[in-house]
Amino acid sequence: MTLLETDRLVLRNWSEEDRPFFHRINSDDTVMEFFPFRRNREEADAVMDRIRDGIAKNGFGFAAAALKCSGKPIGFVGLHKPSGLTNLPDGSIEIGWRLAPEYWGKGYVTEAAQAWLAFGFDKLGLEEIVSFAVVHNARSIAVMRRIGMHHDPNGDFDHPGVPESHPHLKRHALYRLTQSDWRAAQK
Numbered sequence: 271m272t273l274l275e276t277d278r279l280v281l282r283n284w285s286e287e288d289r290p291f292f293h294r295i296n297s298d299d300t301v302m303e304f305f306p307f308r309r310n311r312e313e314a315d316a317v318m319d320r321i322r323d324g325i326a327k328n329g330f331g332f333a334a335a336a337l338k339c340s341g342k343p344i345g346f347v348g349l350h351k352p353s354g355l356t357n358l359p360d361g362s363i364e365i366g367w368r369l370a371p372e373y374w375g376k377g378y379v380t381e382a383a384q385a386w387l388a389f390g391f392d393k394l395g396l397e398e399i400v401s402f403a404v405v406h407n408a409r410s411i412a413v414m415r416r417i418g419m420h421h422d423p424n425g426d427f428d429h430p431g432v433p434e435s436h437p438h439l440k441r442h443a444l445y446r447l448t449q450s451d452w453r454a455a456q457k
C-alpha cells in the first residue's frame with residue numbers, strides 16, 4: 271500500500287516480506303546506538319504489527335521507505351502520535367526516522383521527511399509537527415535542522431521510557447515546526 275512517493279522513494283505500509291529487515295533495524299547496534307533496548311525477532315514482529323495496523327487505520331505512521339529502483343526497504347520515516355510523554359500536549363504529532371546504516375549519507379531521510387511534512391500540514395491540517403532525539407544524536411538532529419525545524423530548549427526533557435541504567439540516553443532535545451513557518455519556507 272503506497273502512501274507517498276518522492277523522487278527516489280516509495281513510502282508504504284509494511285508487508286510480510288519486510289519482517290527480517292524490520293528486525294535488523296530494531297536490533298543492529300549501530301542503528302540502535304541511542305536506544306536503551308534491542309528487539310528480538312518476536313518483539314520486532316509485534317511492533318511491526320502495531321505500526322502496520324496504525325497505518326492501515328490512520329493513513330500515516332512509521333512507514334517503510336523503499337527504493338523506487340529496487341523496491342528494497344531501507345528503513346522507516348513517518349508521522350506518529352507519541353505515547354507516554356506527558357511533556358507534550360495530547361494530539362501532538364512527531365516525525366521520526368530510522369535507516370539501515372548502508373543507506374545513511376544519501377539524503378533519503380530528508381527527502382522522505384519533506385514529503386511527510388507536506389502530508390501533515392496540507393492533508394492532515396496539523397498546526398505543528400515536533401521531533402525529538404537524544405541530545406547527542408547529531409545525525410538525527412541534523413535532519414531536524416535540514417527540514418527547517420527549530421530547537422525549543424525549554425521543551426528539552428528526560429525521556430520517561432529510558433531506564434536509570436542508561437542515564438546518557440535520557441536527555442532529549444525537542445524540535446518544532448509550525449505550519450506557518452513551513453509554509454513561509456516553501457516560498
Ligand SMILES: CC(C)(COP(=O)(O)OP(=O)(O)OC[C@H]1O[C@@H](n2cnc3c(N)ncnc32)[C@H](O)[C@@H]1OP(=O)(O)O)[C@@H](O)C(=O)NCCC(=O)NCCS
Nearest residue numbers: 301367368369374375376377378379380402403409410413
Ligand atoms: C538519523 C538518521 C536517520 C539520519 O540519516 P542520514 O543519512 O544522516 O540523513 P539523510 O538521509 O537526511 O542524509 C543526510 C546526509 O546525506 C548527505 N546527502 C547526500 N545527498 C543529499 C541530498 N540529496 N539531500 C540531503 N542530504 C544529502 C548529507 O550531506 C548528509 O551527509 P552528512 O551526514 O555527511 O552530513 C540515521 O543516522 C539513523 O537511522 N540513525 C539511527 C536511528 C536513529 O537514531 N533514529 C533517530 C532517533 S530520534
